[in-house]
Amino acid sequence: MATMNDVARAAGVSTSTVSYVLSGKRTISPDTRAEVLAAIEKLGYSPHAGARALASNRSNVLGLMVPLREDVNVSVVMQFVSAVVTTARTFEQDVLLLTQDDTDGIARVMSQSIVDGMIMMDIEAKDPRVPLLAKMRKPAVLIGLPDDAQGLSCVDFDFAAASRVSVRHLVDLGHRRVALIGSPQASLERHATYADRVRNGFEAAASAANVDFASRACEPTAAALAHALQDLVTGVDAATGLVVHNEFLLPMLRDTLSEMGLSVPADISVVAIAPTDVALASTAPWTAVSIPAHDIGRTAVEMVMERMHTEKPAEVRLIVPSLVQRVTTSPAKASV
Amino acid sequence: MATMNDVARAAGVSTSTVSYVLSGKRTISPDTRAEVLAAIEKLGYSPHAGARALASNRSNVLGLMVPLREDVNVSVVMQFVSAVVTTARTFEQDVLLLTQDDTDGIARVMSQSIVDGMIMMDIEAKDPRVPLLAKMRKPAVLIGLPDDAQGLSCVDFDFAAASRVSVRHLVDLGHRRVALIGSPQASLERHATYADRVRNGFEAAASAANVDFASRACEPTAAALAHALQDLVTGVDAATGLVVHNEFLLPMLRDTLSEMGLSVPADISVVAIAPTDVALASTAPWTAVSIPAHDIGRTAVEMVMERMHTEKPAEVRLIVPSLVQRVTTSPAKASV
DNA sequence: GTTTGGTATCGAAGCGCTTCGCTTAAATTA
DNA sequence: TAATTTAAGCGAAGCGCTTCGATACCAAAC
Numbered sequence: 001m002a003t004m005n006d007v008a009r010a011a012g013v014s015t016s017t018v019s020y021v022l023s024g025k026r027t028i029s030p031d032t033r034a035e036v037l038a039a040i041e042k043l044g045y046s047p048h049a050g051a052r053a054l055a056s057n058r059s060n061v062l063g064l065m066v067p068l069r070e071d072v073n074v075s076v077v078m079q080f081v082s083a084v085v086t087t088a089r090t091f092e093q094d095v096l097l098l099t100q101d102d103t104d105g106i107a108r109v110m111s112q113s114i115v116d117g118m119i120m121m122d123i124e125a126k127d128p129r130v131p132l133l134a135k136m137r138k139p140a141v142l143i144g145l146p147d148d149a150q151g152l153s154c155v156d157f158d159f160a161a162a163s164r165v166s167v168r169h170l171v172d173l174g175h176r177r178v179a180l181i182g183s184p185q186a187s188l189e190r191h192a193t194y195a196d197r198v199r200n201g202f203e204a205a206a207s208a209a210n211v212d213f214a215s216r217a218c219e220p221t222a223a224a225l226a227h228a229l230q231d232l233v234t235g236v237d238a239a240t241g242l243v244v245h246n247e248f249l250l251p252m253l254r255d256t257l258s259e260m261g262l263s264v265p266a267d268i269s270v271v272a273i274a275p276t277d278v279a280l281a282s283t284a285p286w287t288a289v290s291i292p293a294h295d296i297g298r299t300a301v302e303m304v305m306e307r308m309h310t311e312k313p314a315e316v317r318l319i320v321p322s323l324v325q326r327v328t329t330s331p332a333k334a335s336v
Numbered sequence: 337m338a339t340m341n342d343v344a345r346a347a348g349v350s351t352s353t354v355s356y357v358l359s360g361k362r363t364i365s366p367d368t369r370a371e372v373l374a375a376i377e378k379l380g381y382s383p384h385a386g387a388r389a390l391a392s393n394r395s396n397v398l399g400l401m402v403p404l405r406e407d408v409n410v411s412v413v414m415q416f417v418s419a420v421v422t423t424a425r426t427f428e429q430d431v432l433l434l435t436q437d438d439t440d441g442i443a444r445v446m447s448q449s450i451v452d453g454m455i456m457m458d459i460e461a462k463d464p465r466v467p468l469l470a471k472m473r474k475p476a477v478l479i480g481l482p483d484d485a486q487g488l489s490c491v492d493f494d495f496a497a498a499s500r501v502s503v504r505h506l507v508d509l510g511h512r513r514v515a516l517i518g519s520p521q522a523s524l525e526r527h528a529t530y531a532d533r534v535r536n537g538f539e540a541a542a543s544a545a546n547v548d549f550a551s552r553a554c555e556p557t558a559a560a561l562a563h564a565l566q567d568l569v570t571g572v573d574a575a576t577g578l579v580v581h582n583e584f585l586l587p588m589l590r591d592t593l594s595e596m597g598l599s600v601p602a603d604i605s606v607v608a609i610a611p612t613d614v615a616l617a618s619t620a621p622w623t624a625v626s627i628p629a630h631d632i633g634r635t636a637v638e639m640v641m642e643r644m645h646t647e648k649p650a651e652v653r654l655i656v657p658s659l660v661q662r663v664t665t666s667p668a669k670a671s672v
Numbered sequence: 673g674t675t676t677g678g679t680a681t682c683g684a685a686g687c688g689c690t691t692c693g694c695t696t697a698a699a700t701t702a
Numbered sequence: 703t704a705a706t707t708t709a710a711g712c713g714a715a716g717c718g719c720t721t722c723g724a725t726a727c728c729a730a731a732c
Contacts, residue, residue: 049448
């Protein structure tokens with residue numbers, strides 16, 4: 001392995017010159033620059049990340065802690081991961097992967113300076129990892145909104161607003177009884193913040209609009225879905241407008257409803273809260289508030305990078321939802 | 337940040353002593369060891385990964401290149417990732433994440449010594465990344481079997497044998513016409529090695545058993561599935577035994593068949609080639625050859641680690657399949 | 673009592689880079 | 703022409719660790 005010294009010798013310059021050619025932090029004449037680059041090429045030189053990290057105190061690696069739980073949809077997780085990795089590369093950063101359960105990992109990678117910053121997904125209301133992260137003196141961004149962010153920056157989709165927009169859309173169409181099918185029970189119980197916020201937003205919006213409402217958690221199985229729907233959309237006070245925040249269930253929703261004799265949107269209008277590709281993965285695409293996983297992931301990286309060199313106060317960014325009407329919502333039938 | 341020097345001073349020893357306490361590479365008296373550990377504790381010392389990497393020429397990071405494609409099932413990918421990360425931690429390694437399309441990433445992370453070794457998933461028959469990897473002088477393991485591994489080690493599930501076992505099971509049950517529903521067309525076209533091997537194994541086994549066979553690629557949509565089934569399991573020469581290697585499709589398979597008036601296993605026996613949890617995610621669990629994602633991921637890490645310090649010849653390990661009969665296969669009806 | 677062999681510790685070199693201050697030469701100004 | 707500025711490059715210190723002798727001490731062996 002050629003070192004920077006070898007390059008310097010081959011180019012007939014000092015190592016510092018080579019370093020400045022590479023970093024561009026001082027002016028170098030075009031001639032020497034060319035000679036240095038030629039030497040680099042010829043020797044197949046590439047800098048040693050460890051040495052660079054030692055001297056510059058920067059590793060050019062970002063830590064990303066991802067959830068690998070039963071109750072989160074891995075395909076959505078992957079959209080975040082993909083956005084984070086791609087964006088990180090535009091900042092010349094690589095991404096180190098930590099799993100949710102590896103709580104010690106936070107301290108390990110940060111205090112050993114393996115990473116320059118951290119991004120943490122799937123934050124819970126009282127997430128024990130948040131105080132740990134806050135103690136470290138490197139930038140960190142949460143994807144999600146804990147009760148107390150302890151001075152850390154956060155980015156997330158505005159799930160409460162997403163619920164609100166969904167309810168309002170249904171109400172505007174004349175629906176007077178709305179229902180929510182949400183995340184699995186497990187997500188609610190551990191207070192994954194998106195689950196809580198969707199539910200609270202839903203209930204607040206329905207109350208404010210003065211319409212009847214009901215909400216249910218739902219496990220990712222056909223049976224659970226059928227059961228939940230039984231409760232919510234049949235009987236005398238059946239809802240005619242449904243909000244679904246559960247990517248597992250969406251693929252089976254239409255069939256399950258039709259087995260119950262309900263057609264969409266004639267009998268029941270449905271708004272999905274889901275990534276666009278999930279909402280479109282159906283012959284009759286869902287009216288949906290899309291979860292912009294890519295934007296969130298990208299923003300998280302940008303926020304970490306902004307705080308890498310310069311002090312910048314913590315901030316919370318909520319991505320504003322927008323509803324796209326497709327073919328699964330329509331005006332309510334005139335009430336009896 | 338306290339350095340090793342600070343610790344040495346606080347403990348009244350030399351830095352080398354501290355280093356040896358930490359690495360255990362020389363004997364240290366219990367007393368000094370205790371003092372050193374106390375100083376470490378008191379100062380909240382943790383070693384600087386960059387400095388360590390520079391001096392020892394080891395980063396303790398493994399690179400993992402994962403596919404984020406449309407045609408691979410992310411939940412299966414995550415099982416591999418999870419196994420790799422977990423196993424890596426048992427070797428005190430962290431995992432750096434690279435995405436499939438980042439071909440330059442291989443050279444970058446290896447020649448800059450950001451990682452000590454690489455694991456690459458979703459290998460294609462003539463994968464352009466394989467020669468790149470082979471050029472590097474750090475250990476690497478492929479999950480998959482390219483046509484030419486160029487001296488690299490490989491680990492994978494024996495998909496050909498999985499097909500064989502599935503066909504034999506159906507044949508033993510008296511089925512004389514078998515069909516395969518495989519990966520999406522895209523996977524076959526890019527010669528993802530699992531897709532090719534499942535198909536070839538299937539056709540070879542059926543030929544050898546002297547039974548009729550047919551096979552189809554299938555996109556991950558209900559419509560495509562219905563269409564494929566139409567071809568394969570209806571009509572005069574309908575198959576009565578079906579092998580399915582496609583995790584997307586399994587959840588909708590039973591319903592689609594029942595809409596066609598076919599019940600499982602009365603009218604048609606089905607063997608799945610899928611991870612156990614997918615095979616069990618049904619009220620009537622599938623007879624299946626399970627894809628041991630966790631074992632494969634773990635083995636990949638072990639193989640990299642074995643080659644980290646010592647020269648060891650490349651090897652190919654195929655994980656032997658085993659079929660578990662559940663409730664979706666039964667003897668063929670007596671033929672007419 | 674001298675030699676041998678272990679055991680526990682120290683000191684220093686070096687891993688490959690970044691960065692600061694200095695020097696030299698050329699360009700600009702008065 | 704002398705004084706001043708600017709551009710380009712050099713040298714050396716230092717980042718925090720690992721590792722290889724060398725050393726000092728003590729117990730056992732002859």
